Amino acid sequence: MLRQALSSGTSFCVKRGLLTMRAEQLRPLRNMSLSSSVELTADRYPDVKRHNFALLDSNHVQFFKSILGQDRVLTDAEELETYNVDWLKMVRGSSKIVLKPKTTEEVSQILRFCNSENLAVCPQGGNTGLVGGSVPVFDEVIMSTALMNNIISLDELSGVLVCQAGCILETLETYLQDRGLMMPLDLGAKGSCHIGGNVSTNAGGLRLLRYGSLQGNVLGIEAVKADGEVIDCLSCLKKDNTGYHLKHLFIGSEGTLGLVTKVAIHCPPNPKSTNTAFLGLNSFDDVLRTYKDARAGLGEILSSCEMMDAQSLDACTSNLKLRNPIRDFPFYMLIETAGSNGKHDEEKLTQFLEQSMADGIVQDGTVATEPSRIKHMWNLREGISSGLRLDGYIYKYDISLPLTNFYSIIPELLSRLPKHAKRCCGFGHLGDGNLHLNVTSKEYDHEILDSIEPFVFEWTSKYRGSISAEHGIGFLKTKFVHYSKSRNSLNLMKDLKKLMDPKGILNPYKQMWNIRESISLALLSEGYLYKYDISLPHDSFYSIIPELTKRLPSHIIRCCGYGHIGDGNLHLNVTSKEYDHNILDVIEPFVYEWTSKLRGSVSAEHGIGFKKTKFVHYSKSQSSLNLMKDIKKIMDPNGILNPYKSIWEPRERITDAYMCDGFLFSYDLSLPYANYYKLVEKTVERLSGCSSVVRICGHGHIGDGNLHLNITSKEYDHEILDLMEPFVFEWTSKLQGSVSAEHGIGFKKTKFIHYSKSHSSLNLMKDIKKIMDPNGILNPYKKSNASQEYRECSEMFENCSANTCEKLLVFVQDISEESRVTHPYSEYGLTP
Ligand SMILES: Cc1cc2nc3c(=O)[nH]c(=O)nc-3n(C[C@H](O)[C@H](O)[C@H](O)COP(=O)(O)OP(=O)(O)OC[C@H]3O[C@@H](n4cnc5c(N)ncnc54)[C@H](O)[C@@H]3O)c2cc1C
Incomplete structure (x- = not known):
């Protein structure tokens, strides 16, 4: 059959x-x-x-x-x-x-x-x-690199070929075939593309399914950096784990990090037998089923699995006049096996095809074993791009998608395209999950482009695919790369670029961050840039620009907006010759108030950083901010990660700023609203004669009635302490406040706790402590009744035996030692 x-x-x-x-x-x-x-x-x-x-x-x-x-x-x-x-x-x-x-x-x-x-x-x-x-x-x-076309060496034993970057892929293939070897990659452009270009784009092609990507096959590279320095990592070893694998910097970096001059590549043996099958199928589900069966049935000899839809094949048959070897079907597949035993491989392929046809999955097919027929079948697949070009203009997309959603994008896109689009088709390396999606029209048409982009990239991103499977980013995809790569990855790439080519002379305008940057750079070149990145509802997306323009003084240069309209993300920019505070005052907080009024976000994608910390409450509720603060404390208790840039930073760093003055006397009190700030004024009066005082000030959580009273001096001054303590606590007690609103008692406040707590409360605490920690090993000296304990100890000291006395001495020394290290709290009466 x-x-x-x-x-x-x-x-x-x-x-x-x-x-x-x-x-x-x-x-x-x-x-x-x-x-x-x-x-x-x-x-x-x-x-x-x-x-x-x-x-x-x-x-x-x-x-x-x-x-x-x-x-x-x-x-x-x-x-x-x-x-x-x-x-x-x-x-x-x-x-x-x-x-x-x-x-x-x-x-x-x-x-x-x-x-x-x-x-x-x-x-x-x-x-x-x-x-x-x-x-x-x-x-x-x-x-x-056209004239850098010398083959330098071939080690036929290991299969390692070393050549200059300008060698044409097909020339290398022919050279190797004569010696029983082959290139591990093959693609439709093999008659013109250079191995240096292949490496620089990390080209995939038709053999990737079997031989893997160039990342694995390229053993070494010689490249020249932008400053002319030659980077020699032309290793010919299959195993070389000495340090960072620098060759990977150049594989797929598309000439932005250096110019590849030589390549060492591992070439597999030429297979003794090759069989190619060209199949017709009724649906994409059948295509998937056939692929699954081919993997299972053909196993190690399966070397390529390509698919094309009817419109793709038509580009070859109609435009290039190549003949379809079977009847017309909605889908076609090209399956190739490569192995060392012709009889065995052919049998396996035949068995697999018989089963597929018996199951009604494959409808028709033809198998070729002779090189000329194999070539013809491949021309039908490889000629598609050339055929499409003859339609006029091609909108070309090369995406990676999970196989379950591989083809559904085509009908979806078709329904969006304007009528004057000529063709919408899909073909590609099914085995690699790589779809080539193409739309053609007679000539370039912006309306068609708008119906495709960014839709294709959004779709791809939704299914966690890649917006560039094998062709690279080049110039045409720079502004879409964020659909596939995280901001952090892009920043790392940018840093690498800066390291390798600080002046950016190599292939400028073709890095992922370039288009955006070029607008920003152009704006920056005007002088000073006031930059805002906000999310706004679509119906009010742009209205802020004329509203702001009305308010701005005439000496600004420009007020403009651009952005990702699909995401409701506006980049609002104002430029002036130089920084001008009056301009800033007009823009801020107006922009944030406007954004907040429309329930937008003050930062759509750029984050808060340092500049927006004080405006974040225009977008986030107090409870959300508190939660973020708690998370930050859990993840980074010492606040060492990017300090000054958290959203609560200006407020939180006040204490750090005080510490810069020298010594800090800090009090955390709860006070009734009516007298909330009076204590600060009273303290100013009280310390007026103290020359060592640098600053007296109060800040705090007014909503909670919690004042942080702070006095700074150049260095520790006993006079200040004497004037403040117990005055502060007496004052607080008189107003029925608390001597510790939120910081606790710790060590420093043990002897003042009775200003807030009754004797009975303290006794109860002591009892609880005894139950929970009878030996008092947990944070001794820091208990709320430590001062009392010390007093008790002192009394015992006078009447105790020598043994007890020794223990008490150790206790007292410990306390005093701690005191010496932190603050000279001799007034605690703890001198041994
Ligand atoms: C008909 C057809 C079929 C194709 N099929 C496939 C396919 O199946 N799979 C696939 O992956 N691609 C395919 N391509 C795309 C293309 O052929 C590949 O990207 C190829 O690897 C490019 O090689 P090139 O020498 O032409 O490079 P060019 O097009 O000249 O350059 C490509 C990029 O590499 C940079 N570059 C080139 N040489 C160097 C160098 N020596 N050092 C540093 N940077 C350099 C350039 O600046 C540019 O950014 C196809 C193209 C055509 C026309």
Whole structure:
């Protein structure tokens, strides 16, 4: 039954050399006139501002020529066009120069020079990247690796290949095949992409399911940092755990941390037998079922599992005129096995397919074992991107999703697209959970873009997928990376970037934080920036801007808003030539009051930090703040983590600030409201003659009737203590207050507790203590009746035996020792 079904599908016409055709399809770009058809990136994305890099001048060109010679420095406008436009024809830079070094030393000299001259650089490999990373955004110097194409060595025993970064992937594949080996990665752009570009984008491709990612296969890298320093981590060892694995800094960093010059890569043996099956299915559920069965049935020989929907295949059949080898179906799968025993592998595949067809899951299929037929099947899958390009403009998304939600995004998106979108389709590396979602239209259309973005990223984020599975972030995804990465991860990346390329000359505008920063940087360049990040309801999202503008003085430069409208998050910014307190007074607390009135948040995504601590109550209730405070105390009792930045910080740090004066006499009292602050005034009077006093002040929880009275002096002064104690406690007692509102008795207040507590209460406490801790081992000397205890001890001291006397002496010495260390509390009468 299978044989019949298969034979009906094997009658397609096999074209020769289709693989080479792929490469040729990519190459014509170099000769096409593109400037007319592709809008300048700077025009399409006006929000992105050019950074303050130097402009290329004749001295720079002269220097480059002195290193590379005339031929390897391109400045001819027409010649530059193909280097300025990306493969998808989505973005176009306006670089005036392309440099083509041949050696690491030349790269190093050029980068050192660019860094010192503040010239931005865009590293470029085969320019097949699909996210706009490989071409300049403005006028960056293009550093092409096209002539760094030497194979340096191959150890056939271990399979380790060392080569320069500009080697074309297909060239390496051919070289290895002659020696019984293969590259661990394969992708549709193999005829043009460079291994350096593959490594820099951490390209995945068609073999990842079997051979894993480049993170595992790349053994070593040589790269040049922005300042020209050569980082040699070109290890050829499969095991090398000496220190940090620096090669990973460059794998997938898309030319933002350094230019990769050499790569050592582990190459597996070429499989002796390869079988490819092309299958037709009725639903995506059947696709998933087939994948599950293939994993179980084919096991270790399963090397690829790709899927494509009808619209994806149609891009190949209609636009590239490739022939579908089976009937039309809503879904297709391409399954490949690779192994060492042809008979065994073929049998396994046949068995699996027979079962799938018997179960009614796979509807039709064809199997190829000959290389030319295998190539044809792969062309149907690999040619999709080229086919889609012929529709006109492609909106391209490369996402990772859990398989259960892998395809449902396509119908969902389809229902959102305007009618003039041409095609919406999905294909990809099913085995890796990697979907290529594509929408096409005749030409670029903003309405279509708006219906796709940020929807696609929000969807992906909701299912905990990745907004870039294998293509990278490039230029086109910078502002969406937060859908996949946490703020902390992004901050760490930013720190790494600062470390590796402090001037930011390498591939600027293409880091995850750049778009946002470029607005902020542009605003900052105007002078002083007053910056607010608030959440507001959608219907009142923007109304604060005109309202605030009305109030601001005329000497501001700008009052503007931008943000994530989908999240109700507005970034409100005001700029002035320099900091002006009058402007700040107009903005604050107005912005927060307005936000609070509309039940928004004073910090949507930036946090509280230091600047917003005193405004947080506009968004959070007192009880929430108290809870946060309690959590903070549990997690960080000493408050060492980011002090001064907690929301209660200015209030809480008062005591720390007092301590800076020198010595602090601190009292924590409960007092009736009517006389709450009088004690402070009374204390000022009382200490008026004390020259050592620095400050007398009161703060506290007025709502609780709890005053913190504080007196500071340069150093401990007995006169102050004598004037204050027991006066403070007598005053408190007279007003029926408490000598300790919230701090407790501890050691310092033991002898004053009777100003607040009756004798009977104290006796009861003593009794309870005896029950709970009869030997008094828990926090001795700090009991509420310690002073009384001392008095009792002293009495005993006079009438005791020598043995008891010794024990008492130890007790007294301990107390006095503690006193000496902390404060000279000799007035406690504890001198031994
Ligand atoms: C038809 C087609 C099919 C594709 N299929 C796949 C696929 O299956 N899987 C996949 O992952 N990708 C795929 N891609 C995307 C693309 O081919 C890969 O991203 C590829 O790895 C890019 O290599 P490149 O040499 O062309 O790099 P470029 O496009 O030139 O550059 C890509 C990025 O790397 C940087 N870069 C390039 N070289 C260096 C270097 N030596 N040092 C530092 N930075 C450098 C560039 O600045 C840029 O940011 C496909 C592309 C096409 C056109």
